[in-house]
Amino acid sequence: MMGKIPKPGKSFAGCVRYNVQKKDAEILYADGVRADQVNHTIADFNMQRKLNPDLGNAVGHIALSWSPNDAGKLNNDLMINIANEYLYKMKILDTQVLMVRHKDRDHPHLHIVYNRVNNQGQTISDKFQWKLNIKVAKALTLKHDMYLSKGKEQVNRQQLKGIDKVKYELYDAIKIASQKVNNMDELQQQLQKQGIGMLYKYKSGSREIQGVSFGKDDYKFKGSEIDRSLSYGKLSHSIEQRAIQQQEQKLRQRQFVGQLRGAVRSYHQGEAMSKGPTFHRDNNSILSILLEPQFSVQVSTDEDAYRRKKRKKGKGPGHDQDYRISR
Structure with a gap:
C-alpha cells in the first residue's frame, strides 16, 4: 500500500x-x-x-x-x-x-x-x-x-506529484551519480551540476560527519528519509566499496596482460632454442589457454619442407617432426 x-x-x-x-x-x-x-x-x-x-x-x-x-x-x-x-x-x-x-x-x-x-x-x-x-x-x-x-524501481514515476515526485527524482539522481564517483566529494560535485544540494551534518564540536541531506527546489530530505540506502554511512560505504572493486579489477587486468605477454615471450624463446616446443602444460596457466585447440597455430619453417622432402625419398616417417601446436 x-x-x-x-x-x-x-x-x-x-x-x-x-x-x-x-x-x-x-x-x-x-x-x-x-x-x-x-x-x-x-x-x-x-x-x-x-x-x-x-x-x-x-x-x-x-x-x-x-x-x-x-x-x-x-x-x-x-x-x-x-x-x-x-x-x-x-x-x-x-x-x-x-x-x-x-x-x-x-x-x-x-x-x-x-x-x-x-x-x-x-x-x-x-x-x-x-x-x-x-x-x-x-x-x-x-x-x-x-x-x-521490492524496491523503488517498480514505482510508476509518471504518476507521482509534489513531494513524492521530488523524492523519487532525488533517489534516481543520487543512485545514478553514486555509480560514477569514487568518493562523497565527487558525488556532491556531480549532484550540484543537476541542481541538487548536498549538506553534511557534523557531530557537535567536531568535523566528524554524522549524516547527509539532499535538497531540490523548496524540498530538503535526510538521505535516510529518501531511502535507507542513502544514509551517510551506507552511501559512503557503497561508494568506497565500488571504488575498491574497480581498482582491484584494473589490477587483475594489468596482471593478466603481464602474464599473457610473459607467456608469449616464453613461447618465442622456447621456439628459438629447441627443435620443437617442449613447454610444461599447466592447466591453470595462461599459456595452457593459448595451447587450446581454438588457439592452435601452424608453425611453418624451412626445416619442415626439408623433412617432408626426405620422407618422400623413403627415409621413413620417424624422421619427420610435427611442429603443430595442439593439445
Missing part, C-alpha cells in the same frame, strides 16, 4: 467534484457529510470550515493505492477498514471524511477527502505528514499481508 498526499487545497468544491464525478467513481464512506448529492457534500464541508476561518487551506486530500497483486483480496469493506486505520495512525481524527473509490487504473485505489478543521474548530496539523505516511503505509501493508514492493 502507498499513500500520496498533495498539498492542502482551498476549494472543497473542486476536490469533491473531481473525486465524486469521475467516471465509475463509487462513494464508499462518509462521516459528517451528506453523500446523496455533490452540492450537499460540498456545503457540509464548507459549513464546518467556518469554525476556523483563518485556515485558508482547509482541504485535506489523500490517495491510498494498493498493488494489482492485491486486487483479488481487496473488497470495499476491507478498503474502508484499512483507510480508517490509516487516518487514525496519521492522527486525522474527529473530523469530516469522504472516501471515494476510483476504477480508472489497474491497481485498486481510493481517495480520502477530509476537513482540516475538526469538529471542535481546531486545525489538524499536516506537519511532517509525508514522513509519517511512509511508516503508516508500510505498517498497514505488513499487518494486512498485502504485497510489498
Whole structure:
C-alpha cells in the first residue's frame, strides 16, 4: 500500500467534484457529510470550515493505492477498514471524511477527502505528514499481508506529484551519480551540476560527519528519509566499496596482460632454442589457454619442407617432426 498526499487545497468544491464525478467513481464512506448529492457534500464541508476561518487551506486530500497483486483480496469493506486505520495512525481524527473509490487504473485505489478543521474548530496539523505516511503505509501493508514492493524501481514515476515526485527524482539522481564517483566529494560535485544540494551534518564540536541531506527546489530530505540506502554511512560505504572493486579489477587486468605477454615471450624463446616446443602444460596457466585447440597455430619453417622432402625419398616417417601446436 502507498499513500500520496498533495498539498492542502482551498476549494472543497473542486476536490469533491473531481473525486465524486469521475467516471465509475463509487462513494464508499462518509462521516459528517451528506453523500446523496455533490452540492450537499460540498456545503457540509464548507459549513464546518467556518469554525476556523483563518485556515485558508482547509482541504485535506489523500490517495491510498494498493498493488494489482492485491486486487483479488481487496473488497470495499476491507478498503474502508484499512483507510480508517490509516487516518487514525496519521492522527486525522474527529473530523469530516469522504472516501471515494476510483476504477480508472489497474491497481485498486481510493481517495480520502477530509476537513482540516475538526469538529471542535481546531486545525489538524499536516506537519511532517509525508514522513509519517511512509511508516503508516508500510505498517498497514505488513499487518494486512498485502504485497510489498521490492524496491523503488517498480514505482510508476509518471504518476507521482509534489513531494513524492521530488523524492523519487532525488533517489534516481543520487543512485545514478553514486555509480560514477569514487568518493562523497565527487558525488556532491556531480549532484550540484543537476541542481541538487548536498549538506553534511557534523557531530557537535567536531568535523566528524554524522549524516547527509539532499535538497531540490523548496524540498530538503535526510538521505535516510529518501531511502535507507542513502544514509551517510551506507552511501559512503557503497561508494568506497565500488571504488575498491574497480581498482582491484584494473589490477587483475594489468596482471593478466603481464602474464599473457610473459607467456608469449616464453613461447618465442622456447621456439628459438629447441627443435620443437617442449613447454610444461599447466592447466591453470595462461599459456595452457593459448595451447587450446581454438588457439592452435601452424608453425611453418624451412626445416619442415626439408623433412617432408626426405620422407618422400623413403627415409621413413620417424624422421619427420610435427611442429603443430595442439593439445
